[in-house]
Amino acid sequence: MDTMRGDTIGADAPDVAAIAAAHRGSRAALIAILREVQAARGYLPEDALRAVARHTGRSLVDVYAVASFYHSFSLKPRGRHTVCACLGTACHVRGGQQVVEALSRELGVRAGETTPDGEFTLETANCLGACALGPVVVVDGRYFAKVNPGKVRRILSQARSGVAAPEAADGERALVTEAVCPECGRPLLDAARPIDGYPSLQVSAQCNGWRGRARISCVDGVLDGAPENAAALERVRLFCPHCSAGLNDLLRCGECGVPTVSVLAGDGALVQMCGCGEQRVRRAEVEGAGARREIAQLS
Amino acid sequence: MIHLTINGLGVSVEEGATLLEAAQSVGFPIPTLCHMEGLSPYGACRLCVVEVGEGARARLVSSCTYPAQEELVVRTASARVLRARRMVIELHLASCPQSKTIQDLASALGVRQQRFRQEQESCILCGRCVRMCAEQMMAGAIGFRGRGQSRSVGTPFDQPSDACRLCGGCLYVCPACELRCTYTEPEKAVCGGCANLQPPCVENGRFDQMMCYMDPCVACEIAAQRR
Numbered sequence: 001m002d003t004m005r006g007d008t009i010g011a012d013a014p015d016v017a018a019i020a021a022a023h024r025g026s027r028a029a030l031i032a033i034l035r036e037v038q039a040a041r042g043y044l045p046e047d048a049l050r051a052v053a054r055h056t057g058r059s060l061v062d063v064y065a066v067a068s069f070y071h072s073f074s075l076k077p078r079g080r081h082t083v084c085a086c087l088g089t090a091c092h093v094r095g096g097q098q099v100v101e102a103l104s105r106e107l108g109v110r111a112g113e114t115t116p117d118g119e120f121t122l123e124t125a126n127c128l129g130a131c132a133l134g135p136v137v138v139v140d141g142r143y144f145a146k147v148n149p150g151k152v153r154r155i156l157s158q159a160r161s162g163v164a165a166p167e168a169a170d171g172e173r174a175l176v177t178e179a180v181c182p183e184c185g186r187p188l189l190d191a192a193r194p195i196d197g198y199p200s201l202q203v204s205a206q207c208n209g210w211r212g213r214a215r216i217s218c219v220d221g222v223l224d225g226a227p228e229n230a231a232a233l234e235r236v237r238l239f240c241p242h243c244s245a246g247l248n249d250l251l252r253c254g255e256c257g258v259p260t261v262s263v264l265a266g267d268g269a270l271v272q273m274c275g276c277g278e279q280r281v282r283r284a285e286v287e288g289a290g291a292r293r294e295i296a297q298l299s
Numbered sequence: 300m301i302h303l304t305i306n307g308l309g310v311s312v313e314e315g316a317t318l319l320e321a322a323q324s325v326g327f328p329i330p331t332l333c334h335m336e337g338l339s340p341y342g343a344c345r346l347c348v349v350e351v352g353e354g355a356r357a358r359l360v361s362s363c364t365y366p367a368q369e370e371l372v373v374r375t376a377s378a379r380v381l382r383a384r385r386m387v388i389e390l391h392l393a394s395c396p397q398s399k400t401i402q403d404l405a406s407a408l409g410v411r412q413q414r415f416r417q418e419q420e421s422c423i424l425c426g427r428c429v430r431m432c433a434e435q436m437m438a439g440a441i442g443f444r445g446r447g448q449s450r451s452v453g454t455p456f457d458q459p460s461d462a463c464r465l466c467g468g469c470l471y472v473c474p475a476c477e478l479r480c481t482y483t484e485p486e487k488a489v490c491g492g493c494a495n496l497q498p499p500c501v502e503n504g505r506f507d508q509m510m511c512y513m514d515p516c517v518a519c520e521i522a523a524q525r526r
Contacts, residue, residue: 046456059439059462064455068444 013051015040020055027056030066034073043074079114079121081159083107084138085147088127091134095148099135100124102149106156119160184243190215195224203247203261204239213241216261303371318362318373319347327375330384330404332391332474333425334363338434343425345387346404350374359383385410394420400474421476422452428469438462441469 019036023029033056037048044067053060067073085091085100100122104110107120114121130136133145137152139159147155179188179201191199195217205214214236215224238247238261247261300311305322312321317340322329332344342364349362351373359380362373374380388405393415395401401423426443429452433439440463444451454460470476 049455059433059442060455061439061442061460061462065442065444069446 013047016048016051017055020052025055025057027058030056030058030063031070034063034067038073043077045075074121077114077118079119081119081140082121082123082138083156083159084123084125084128085111086126086128086130086134086136086138087124088131088134090131091127091136094134094146096135098149099137099147099152102152103137103156106152120156181240181242181245181247184240184245186240186242188240200224202241204241204244205236206239207236214238301367301369303367303369303373305373306375312367314367316367318349318351318360318365318367318371321367322349322362322373322375329362329375330388330408331363332400332404332423333427335427335430335472338427338430338472340364341426341430344391344423346384346391348380348383348387350377350380381408384408389413390415391423394418395423395475397421398423398475423475424450424452425474426452427472427474428452431468431472432463436464436466436468438464438466440464 016033016037019040020033022036023033030052033052034044037052038044041048049063049067050060052058053063056063067075083103085096085103087096087100091099100111103122107115107122109115109120109122111122111124125138128136128138128143130143130145133143135147137144137147137155139155144151144155180186181188188201188203189199190202193200193202193215195215198217200215200217202213202215205212216238217224239245240247301314301316302309302311303321304310305318305325306327308325310321310325312324316324319329319331319334319340329347329349331347333341334344334347340363342361345361347362348359349365350357351360351365351371352358353372357374357379362375385408388401388408389410391401392405392410392413396413396417396419424443429442432441440460441452441454444453444455454463
């Protein structure tokens with residue numbers, strides 16, 4: 001039977017073979033395998049799907065069904081930059097549709113398509129979870145808040161020149177050098193009491209009936225000063241020492257899965273810190289104090 | 300054995316039997332579209348809804364996928380069930396008005412009007428052909444593609460499939476297209492089988508067993524004429 005399923009596309013797609021081998025050709029790992037193939041190739045070409053089917057022992061149509069079902073898989077080549085406009089309820093009522101139309105006009109493609117020069121892929125999402133900032137447009141991972149059709153051209157030109165990479169490059173570490181409470185805007189960094197030679201974040205903490213002041217290392221996000229069993233950020237509620245606003249973020253760390261702590265860095269970036277030292281930065285454009293308050297609603 | 304009550308009648312069935320099988324074993328008719336003996340239950344058409352439970356906790360479930368449970372109280376033709384079934388078949392009728400199977404079911408359920416916008420689909424996405432191809436013909440040539448409004452049944456990349464042995468089983472089990480031969484419009488054929496006027500089954504020995512459902516078979520007739 002296998003010979004007649006025939007893989008007429010000759011080359012054996014060694015990259016796909018390696019990815020499938022890493023998952024031991026497991027049938028259950030199909031989505032994981034497809035994600036990695038897409039990350040490696042930029043999209044899911046036909047020969048890659050055939051190779052995935054062969055290595056996982058599924059029929060091609062099974063693999064194709066999964067690949068065509070999920071929005072995050074693309075069967076067509078994608079552009080160098082991804083522009084994703086939110087059309088969730090909150091963004092929609094604030095004019096998200098007009099933003100999409102403006103993007104579409106500016107790029108000359110419809111949502112879901114890629115420009116002929118391979119520069120941009122325009123996408124829409126049903127909610128990006130940043131409703132207070134709406135209408136939101138995300139370009140290559142950077143969030144642009146309160147977008148209107150007039151801002152579209154500037155965003156695209158910024159994307160062409162490359163938006164600032166939101167996360168630290170390999171070997172570097174995002175270090176919080178300036179942090180304020182997202183709610184009241186007062187400083188959280190305490191230069192007088194450094195940890196590992198860097199200023200620490202001062203917070204109020206609450207855990208299992210214990211309440212008190214604690215400090216977070218700016219280098220690796222480890223909590224200091226709380227009782228031993230509170231060392232994991234997971235079980236600790238953290239508050240701003242000035243206004244008692246909660247600092248725990250709903251988002252979990254991509255590395256260790258623990259809920260993160262969010263503070264506002266000096267340039268308007270919302271920094272999520274966690275105990276494993278992986279500090280992720282979600283950039284939001286800040287325009288005046290009003291926007292700052294809305295960012296606080298995110299956390 | 301599991302003991303349950305269907306329409307007030309005590310019924311005993313084997314463990315693992317579905318409500319549909321239990322009801323049919325004692326002769327209560329339940330209309331179905333996507334269900335087919337020999338294929339795995341799928342629960343796509345929702346026509347086989349029955350009401351389980353009592354009082355305020357009664358709810359509608361698809362009987363083809365619901366396993367029989369001890370002391371379960373089932374009603375297969377309550378007013379609520381019939382209302383739901385009429386709605387379901389009316390929606391199917393709106394999408395596939397040409398299907399004789401669906402027309403007959405709608406008529407039997409007392410649907411006398413068509414309130415929804417008429418579409419001219421030839422598929423209700425019941426998945427019979429997909430399961431037939433994968434489970435009975437062991438081919439896996441066709442499957443579901445896409446999602447939501449653009450969901451469709453067909454081969455990967457819309458190309459003739461290497462796994463398809465042109466058996467016609469998909470057409471044979473289809474409740475919507477009913478063996479409608481599309482060989483004059485090959486691009487609309489499910490697997491392009493009919494478009495291939497070469498007799499595939501007799502000439503090339505690619506397949507160990509043909510397991511053919513084509514009746515009448517275009518390819519075989521042409522082969523007979525040539526002889």
